[in-house]
Amino acid sequence: MKSNLYERKAQIFKALSNPVRLEIIDFLADGEKCVCEIVENLNYEQPHISKSLIKLKEAGLIKDRKEGLNVYYSLKICCMGDFFNCLNKILESEPKL
Amino acid sequence: MKSNLYERKAQIFKALSNPVRLEIIDFLADGEKCVCEIVENLNYEQPHISKSLIKLKEAGLIKDRKEGLNVYYSLKICCMGDFFNCLNKILESEPKL
DNA sequence: TTATAATATTCCATTTTTGGAATATTGTCA
DNA sequence: TGACAATATTCCAAAAATGGAATATTATAA
Incomplete structure (x- = not known):
């Protein structure tokens, strides 16, 4: 496996390594949303969400x-759901959070 | 879902967001290894690996x-393999790396 | 054209990460 | 005990991420 493949994967995990971005991913799991919906539902400034x-x-x-004026975002990687479910199970059973 | 759960998940992804650490995870997928084996096989300084x-x-x-003198490390999260396989498939079919 | 709503960008100070170099710790064996 | 091998820790400067505040862009409608 090539080194730049590790770099590329690291980029993916880096994008996921932030609570706000994880919350967005979670919100998008429900389906496509425009930026305004995300801003309304999660409690962060619009530029931060953007x-x-x-x-x-x-x-x-x-x-x-x-x-029009809106931009709709949606999930692009299918297997994320399974991994997140698995992580959730593990984290829920963790002794101390 | 609680905010600290997002923090906890972010910590996991942060740990995975580095090419060297991903290479180590890949190497450990083969089974338990001692630090010395990891240092020998991957081309990084021992303190960096540690x-x-x-x-x-x-x-x-x-x-x-x-x-004894050795410390053996092994993977602890089962579902990582599936997610990594899925990511690999996606990345392999990516137009430009 | 102008005002406005939705979204993106820039600027910036603070914090965090990174990886190299040197050094410390720990266990084993003679 | 003393030497040595395996691993961990500390220190540090450079690079990157963070998030707030202000501002810019874009599309639409009046």
């Missing part, structure tokens, strides 16, 4: 679709 | 077992 979305998109984890 | 292992251990991704 920057987070861009980082997730650069990593290839989400994709966007423009429609 | 620090990487500790970060992975703190995140709860690997565990260690001491035996």
Whole structure:
């Protein structure tokens, strides 16, 4: 396996290594959302959300679709759900958080 | 879902967000290895490997077992393999790396 | 054209990560 | 005990991430 493949994977995990971005991913698991919906539902400033979305998109984890003034984001990687479910199970049974 | 659960998950992804640590995880997928084997097989300085292992251990991704002078590390999270396989498939079919 | 709503970008100070180099710790054996 | 092998720790400067605040861009509608 090539070194740049590790770099690429590291980029994906780096995009996921932030609580705000994880919360966004979780929210998008419900289906496509526009930025305004994300801003309304999660409690962060709009520029913060916007920057987070861009980082997730650069990593290839989400994709966007423009429609008029709105930009809709949705998940792009299918296997994320399984991994997150597994992590959740492990974390729920963790002795101390 | 609680905020500290996102923090905890972010910690896990942060531990995975580095090419050297991903290479170590890959090497450990083969089974338990001592630090010396890891140092011999991957081309990094021993202190670098040691620090990487500790970060992975703190995140709860690997565990260690001491035996004499040696310390053996092994993977602790089962579902990682599936997710990595899925990521590999996606990355292999990516237009440009 | 102008105002406005939705989203993105820039700037910036603070914190965190990174990886190299030197050194410390620990266990074993003679 | 003393030497040595395996591993961990500390120190440090450079690089990157973080998140707040202000501002810019873009599309639409009046």
